[in-house]
Amino acid sequence: MKFVKKEKEDIKYFVPEIAQAIGVSEGTIRGYFMNKSPKRPNKTTKDGLTLDDIVAVLERDRTRGDGIDFGAVAEIRRRLVTEKGYVLDNSDEEAAE
Numbered sequence: 001m002k003f004v005k006k007e008k009e010d011i012k013y014f015v016p017e018i019a020q021a022i023g024v025s026e027g028t029i030r031g032y033f034m035n036k037s038p039k040r041p042n043k044t045t046k047d048g049l050t051l052d053d054i055v056a057v058l059e060r061d062r063t064r065g066d067g068i069d070f071g072a073v074a075e076i077r078r079r080l081v082t083e084k085g086y087v088l089d090n091s092d093e094e095a096a097e
Contacts, residue, residue: 012048022058032057
């Protein structure tokens with residue numbers, strides 16, 4: 001009798017769930033994989049991405065700025081409430097915790 005080790009198939013996740021989990025836009029994820037640069041993979045995201053693919057997105061080289069300016073985020077939220085009358089509803093975020 002001969003035993004052969006079977007490679008475990010990697011679980012794939014879809015872009016909307018990945019974007020929510022790692023805090024980047026769906027466009028950022030899709031764009032990363034559509035880039036034709038030799039440093040990056042040119043692959044479809046339609047069938048989902050593996051954990052290694054997600055790590056590649058997290059470790060990508062940023063090409064636009066140093067990330068989010070949270071002072072600007074706070075200002076936008078404040079102005080939406082004070083100047084435009086919107087109310088911030090965090091119930092969906094609280095329910096997820």
